[in-house]
Amino acid sequence: MAGVGSGLADLLYPRDCVCCGQPAGESLRWFCEDCALAMPLTAGRPCCALCGRVFEGLVSVGRVCPGCSELKAGWGRGATLLQYSGPGESLVRGLKFHGLRCLLGDVGRILHGRLDVLDMLRGAVLVPVPLHAVRQRERGYNQSLWLAQVFANEAGASCRELLVRTRDTGTQTALGREERLKNMRGAFALRQAVKIHPQQSYVLVDDVITTGATLDACASALLRAGAASPAVLTLAHA
Numbered sequence: 001m002a003g004v005g006s007g008l009a010d011l012l013y014p015r016d017c018v019c020c021g022q023p024a025g026e027s028l029r030w031f032c033e034d035c036a037l038a039m040p041l042t043a044g045r046p047c048c049a050l051c052g053r054v055f056e057g058l059v060s061v062g063r064v065c066p067g068c069s070e071l072k073a074g075w076g077r078g079a080t081l082l083q084y085s086g087p088g089e090s091l092v093r094g095l096k097f098h099g100l101r102c103l104l105g106d107v108g109r110i111l112h113g114r115l116d117v118l119d120m121l122r123g124a125v126l127v128p129v130p131l132h133a134v135r136q137r138e139r140g141y142n143q144s145l146w147l148a149q150v151f152a153n154e155a156g157a158s159c160r161e162l163l164v165r166t167r168d169t170g171t172q173t174a175l176g177r178e179e180r181l182k183n184m185r186g187a188f189a190l191r192q193a194v195k196i197h198p199q200q201s202y203v204l205v206d207d208v209i210t211t212g213a214t215l216d217a218c219a220s221a222l223l224r225a226g227a228a229s230p231a232v233l234t235l236a237h238a
């Protein structure tokens with residue numbers, strides 16, 4: 001019966017691939033079969049233990065990518081589900097810039113196959129990277145909160161907005177690595193009356209990781225409040 005219902009809905013509201021505009025397929029709900037196949041998943045590929053960045057074309061590599069060792073990241077482990085390219089970029093942009101909540105179902109489908117990530121999330125409190133209040137009002141949503149909720153649902157974990165962004169750091173795209181780090185320092189704080197339990201595991205959630213400066217600033221806020229060693233999970237690595 002469910003099949004008949006969704007078939008009818010598809011007739012009334014045809015789904016087009018958010019990446020290329022072809023009719024969407026069945027593997028993912030908002031991507032055609034070609035784009036679903038081309039989805040740049042990181043699953044099963046050798047990658048950085050902290051940020052999940054795929055070690056592309058490198059024969060012998062350490063556990064951590066050069067970016068993370070330079071950053072001296074304050075978190076203990078991490079993963080990313082996708083590379084920020086092709087259909088992966090369309091998925092991130094659809095959520096971030098167009099508020100396409102409907103894409104979250106496909107995010108859940110992608111996470112479903114990641115037993116390693118689900119294992120990392122088990123029993124954890126997922127903490128979305130917050131937007132500054134002004135930006136949140138402008139945009140009307142925080143895609144990182146949406147993602148944290150989906151990840152928490154899939155993993156049977158909980159999602160809590162423990163952090164606030166105390167400074168509006170603006171867009172970081174034009175900034176270099178050092179400037180991003182400087183710009184983010186002290187930009188996050190714990191919400192009032194929130195208590196951190198040292199025995200509890202925390203996983204920070206963001207849509208995209210680039211230099212890791214934002215997540216590092218969030219990790220610092222949790223560490224300052226007594227968290228043991230937070231982990232990070234992002235949808236894509238740029």
Ligand SMILES: [Zn+2]
Nearest residue numbers: 017020032035
């Ligand atoms: Zn497509």
Ligand SMILES: [Zn+2]
Nearest residue numbers: 048051065068
């Ligand atoms: Zn890394």
